[in-house]
Amino acid sequence: IGLAIYDSERRLTLANPAVAELFGADPAWFAARPTLRETLDRLREARQLPEQANYPAWRAQLFTLFDDVARASYEERWELPDGRSIHVVGRPHALGGIAFIFEDVTEAIAMQRWRSTAVEVRRATLDALADGVVVLGPDGQTRMANPAFVTLWRLGERFDDAPRHVSDIAAACRALIGDDPLWTRICGAVSGVGGRAPWSGRVSLANGRALMARIAPMPDGSTLAVFSDVTDSERIAQALRERADTLESAADMRNALLDQISHRLRTPLNAIMGFAELLLENRVGAVPPAQRSYLENIREASDGLLEGIESLADVVSTGSHAAGLQVGDVSLTAVLRGAAGLLERRLHERDAVIDLSAVPEDAAMRGDPARIRQMLFNMLAHAAAAAAPGEVLEVGAARRDGRTEIWCACSGLSAADAGSPSLTLARRAAELHGGEIVVTGASDGPGRILCRLADV
Structure with missing residues (x-):
């Protein structure tokens, strides 16, 4: 804190070292006892006074304090050009004259502003x-x-x-x-x-x-x-609990449906297929040619129906705990030949055939054999249903970019077939193998079902 005492003639009689240090002045200059006018003018030249629009009037106002020293009272905060704040107080001195006290309150003002800002921020935060x-x-x-x-x-x-x-x-x-x-x-x-x-x-x-x-x-x-x-969050929690209960009930119904498919459909169908095989193998006596043809139709229809039942069971079980893939080596060549054999009689009635020449003898991949068999049968069955009389269905398989591609082409296919039930079932099996099924159609050529699969 700086202290400067000016006598009644406005001449400096005492200034402690803090005054010179506060204003960056030479202590020897203050020792020469300058007048108040000289002090103010020198500080103004050194830019150690607050900027004033009318400096002479401001200085004259300070001089009026000495007109009645006994009643002199001055207090002001000087905002200096260098950013500092100096609190200045002037009071009558006991030995005559006026004593001025200078205190650097820059940090105190900054702290006060920080506290005010913090209070405003806290208030705004609470309000928000x-x-x-x-x-x-x-x-x-x-x-x-x-x-x-x-x-x-x-x-x-x-x-x-x-x-x-x-x-x-x-x-x-x-x-x-x-x-x-x-x-x-x-x-x-x-x-x-x-x-x-x-x-x-x-x-x-x-x-x-x-x-x-x-x-x-x-x-x-x-x-x-x-x-x-917490009203809305409790309502959401209640809705989630109800949804969980609904999903649990749906899972129970799904499991019950799987049991029904297994016992009410597979069991009698297996009996029909078994008796048809016994008759075709002449286990109970010779079968006339006309009846043999009927039995072969029964066996073929039963094989197709069994594939459909297996596909339905696969769809029902998808998403359940039992829907995991049973991964193994799959011979695509054998699977495609088996599917073509099941569809042979259906195609023969329309003079259509399946051409497997584009399927390599060693075509194979890693995946779930049952699901891949169902998927490829559904693909070929859909293409067979769309084939024109006398048409050749082209089927092929290849490895491209680390993935297995299987395709089937015939004239009756179009992009609209993508939503058919059989291809929907096939698509689900493909997605379980990280793959996809795409159906394209062309006005000037055969349409195509393309299946891309990744090894699992």
Whole structure:
């Protein structure tokens, strides 16, 4: 703190070293006892005075202090060009003249501004919160309450910025809370009667809303109460629980359907197929040629129906715990030949055939044999149904870019076939193998079903 004393003639009689240090001046210059005018002019030249629109008038105003030294009183904060703030106080000195005290308050002003900004930020943060917040002092009066608190408790115009006692707030909230002891608990936390341990709990309001209330003691003896509206989150949680129950029921129904497919469809179909085989193998006597043809039709139809049942069971089980892939080596050549054999009679009736010449003898991949067999049968069955009389269905397989491609081409295929039931079943099996099925059609050539699969 700098001290400078000027006598009644406005001449410096005493200046401590802090004055020269504060204004960056030469101590020897102050030792020469300059006048107040000389001091102010020198400080102005060194840009150690606040900028003034009318410097002579401002300086003259300081000189008037010496007109009546006994009553002189001066206090001002000088904002210097270098950013510092100097608090200047002038008072009569006991030995005559005026004593000026200079104090650098730059840091204090910065701290005050920081605190003001921090308070404003905290206030703005609380105002922006969706949770209702109220701070109650040890005397029970509100120290702070954000708009969400007023809205949650529907205090409206009854609540303003003036401090309110916790008992008045409790009375205003009674219409919403009824006999719930929440506000009694808060009053006890404020007074200390009920203890000041933190507490949290759920509260149901008369308007159907649900709040999660939290009470916590503050270091200065105040009490913080926070109220969160959990109505929507509880409704979502309830909806999720109901959805989980629905999914569990659907899983039970799916498992029941799998049992029905297994026992009500597979078992009698296997019996039909078994008896047809016995008759075709002449186990019970010779079968006339005409009847043999009928039996072969029964066997072929049964094989196709069994493939359909297997596909249906696969769709039902997809997504269940039993839907994991049973991975093994799959000979695509054997699978495609088997599917073509099952469809041979159906194609023969239309004078159509399947050409497997584009399928290499060693075509193979890693995957689930049962699902790949069902997938390829559905692909070929759909193409066979779309084939024109006398047409040759071209089937091929190849490895490209680390993936296995199987395709089938015939004139009756178009992009609209992609949504057919048989190709939908095939697509699900392909997706389980990290693959896809694409159907394309061309006006000037055959359409194509292309299946791309990755090894698993």
